[in-house]
Amino acid sequence: MTRPPTAAQRRVIDAADPVTGRLKGTEAQLAALVKRGLAFRHPRPPHDHFLTPAGHRIREAPEPEPESGPGTEPVAEASVTAGSGVFAARIGGEEAADGGPSRIREVHNAWQGLLEMRRMTNPDGATDRPCGWERTHLVQAAALALEAAGHPPAGASAGGAGYRVRATPQPEAVAVREPDPGALRACAATLEKAGWQVGEHTEPRTGARYVLASPRRV
Incomplete structure (x- = not known):
């Protein structure tokens, strides 16, 4: 079994x-x-270091609680946990949340960061x-x-307008649903422009249309 990272290594991973x-x-x-x-060292200058998919999994996993026992004292550490300070895109179905200027800036910065990662x-x-990160976080x-x-x-209420992105049994594919046909086609166009292969499909039982999208390789 792979040895877990040390406390110092975990702090570096969590602060990525x-x-x-x-x-x-x-x-x-x-x-x-x-x-x-x-982690890996990028071959081109400035030779920055990035998490590998295994490193991302470590960061997203909850940090194990330290074992307690005779003679042990709790140790306070100023580390960023997996649940704080980490941007999360809205996949649809969440409770109503702030959509003001601060969220817009946060999303813009995250998208620019993703383009830089590419x-x-x-x-x-x-x-x-x-890029590879997107293929492991579809x-x-x-x-x-x-x-x-x-x-x-x-929104969280069933049947509300807006997109919902969900995983599918197919490898490297997500389903995007939007009750408005025009908005669904617009979502498909956005994903295609962002480098995804898309296709519209129909649910056999309900007749509802949805988009199946997968990351383009070339």
Whole structure:
């Protein structure tokens, strides 16, 4: 079984950029994460370090509680947990939340960070197609593309207008549903522009239309 990261390594992982996975730390800390397969050093200058998919999984997993016992004292650590300071795109169906200027700025910054990750991690530096992070976070990636383009997510109430992005049994594919046909086609156009392959389908039982989207490779 792989040994869990040390407390210091976990702090570096948790403090990674929430979208790009870019890391900050000492050379020794970053080298140790690379050795363990939790980070990689980008081959092009400035040779920044980024989380690998395994590193992202570590960050998203809850940090284990320290064991207590005789002679042990709780240790206070100023670390960023997986549940705080991490951007989350709205996939549709959440409770009503702030959609004001601060959220718009947050979404814009997240999308720009994702484009930078594409530039840094796609072999040819392309920003017009999804990168590895998006292929391991399909629902979040598709939802971010939609929210960044201004599409409204569905509210928590059933049947409300707005998009909903959900995982599917198919590998590398998400389903996007929108009760308004015109809005559904607009969502499809946005995803296609963001580098996704899209196709409209019909639910056999209900007749409802939905979009199946997968990250384009070339």
